[in-house]
Amino acid sequence: MLSPELTQLAREAGGDAILLDARRGRALVAEYSELITVLKNLRNAGFTRVIDFSGMHLGKNKHGLEEFQLYLTLRAPDHGHGGLTLKWKYPAPPVKTPEPATGTTPQPEDDGPVAPEVDPALAALGVSAHAIGAPQSGDGNGTPDTITEPEPEEVEQIDPAMVAPHPTLSRIWPAAGFCEREIWEMLGIPFSGNDNLKPLLLDEQFPGYPLRRDFESPQRGDFAAGLLQERSEAAVMRSLDYPVPEKTQATERNNNGEAGGGSA
């Protein structure tokens, strides 16, 4: 249970962005845009210990993008190590999918291919869509050539696994750094600003994100066989690249069957 003192502390740090349920010591960050500010305020107010940072996959939202819930548990050492768990949804802002580009859409006057508009929110996610092979005029005067059917436009598919980077918390609490590594490998949320974002528990070549709801285990044999093959090839390459040291006096003596190297 959150003490009245801690409740007040968290309210002051979070302002209106935190809606506290003081009975359970849990809080909901209401506005994502203020998240980092709120977290910094909490750290400055005394919540200097990060106890846990984890996430949960909620599934696809109505726009087809993966949605997550993140949980952060903090403790305040100067206030009897009282604890507080914050949670927020990620990504928070609603995003729109781009209108599907169709071949029958009338093109503007200019001849070049035109990219369909990309929603700014999607652009922020790193999603781009561009048109390739828009119909060209045949003679340069605007008269269509014999080709009557336009070539189908190729629109880059949105990778459903793609998630916008979440700002790192490791600059506020260093201990959050390897929690982020785990969230990244298990759920697929990248963290911008975390320079050490590499797998913590899984193999570097493990396919997929095991804690997503739609995760299907890879075929064990296929994964292991491919991995072993790649590793053995990599080992051969390393051994070829490895500089051969020149023979020292000690090793020469050993090769001649005499005692050398100083070992008993």
Next chain:
Amino acid sequence: MTKLSDRRAELRRDPLLTEKIIYAVGPQHPSLPAPYMLEVQADGELIEHVRPDIGYMHRGVEQLCTKRTWAQCSGLLSRTEWLAGSNGDYLLSAAVEEIAGIEVPQRAQWLRTMVLELSRIASHLFWWGQLGLEAGAITPIFWAVREREGVIGLLEELSGHRWHHQWIVPGGVRTDVPQGFIDRVGQVLLNMEDRVHEFEEFLSDNAIWVNRSELIGVLEPEYALTNGASGPVLRGSGIVHDLRRDAPYLKYDELDVRIPVGEFGDVLDRYRIRMMEIQESTRLVRECFNHLADSGEAYRVEAPVDVPKGEAYVAVEGPRGELGLSAVSEGGPNPARLHLRGPSLYHLFLLDELCRGYLLADLFVILGSLDIMVGEVDR
């Protein structure tokens, strides 16, 4: 208090500096309790960096939990903390009880408190033996395992299992204690108190051990706080924090929990704290005896198989520190998400700071003082 920077400067004055080399300690190594790898960069005999590489024992416990019922998850969580498996059982039960709003009978709470303290004693005894091995002494592991056998025997009598008891279940405990059990616990504790004094005489005041542990692996309190340390590692640095006192669960608010703390944050402080905790836990178990007599007869209430929607974060002061469980239920027999917060994961990543500037020979003594449980780390 000796600053770490002073200690490093002192070691840096050593003229015997040689070329840098990177050692791979593990994943299979006689001094490691379970498979993980330490990439140790050393300048001659001085450690410069230690980079833990984990995941060799990753079993996907959290993912498996989402495919199993709540009761089955208890078995999986117990196997992440095999030296004190009752902690995992308790965490799962506490999460279900908090989400479902179940009131646990008084007797069950006292019995749970007693079993958790017995588990702490068993875990600390094994740690003592293992630390002896890390420091090059063979005798402690034989003595420790012999004494621990008494405690394991008691837990086996309760649950039928030596390691993964699953005796603490949602709603209470699986069975009441058998007849004469309390007397037998008293006998084991009485015998053990004598033995622990013997251990103290054997190792705690041993000049070789003190020389190898004093002002070695110093952890500054600020660093410990900001990097997620908890339990004896945090208390060794002089921070007075114990969930049994600061966020009491079960019946700890009715017990007189005394918290030993260190002064210098070195290996010796962490060692002494754990040795004192064995004695403190013995005393707490005896206190539980006094309350058990008038705690009623009910030891369990029915808990639903389908847990309603809800979330909970429950934590226990385990032998190694704060062991927490984030649980999310969307209704039904399976958890939607279980996430285990193991203290050893955070402590393992303290190694780089703890070992920097010390000798290679100190690495395993420092590692032993952290009491890493790889089941929590890899999950």
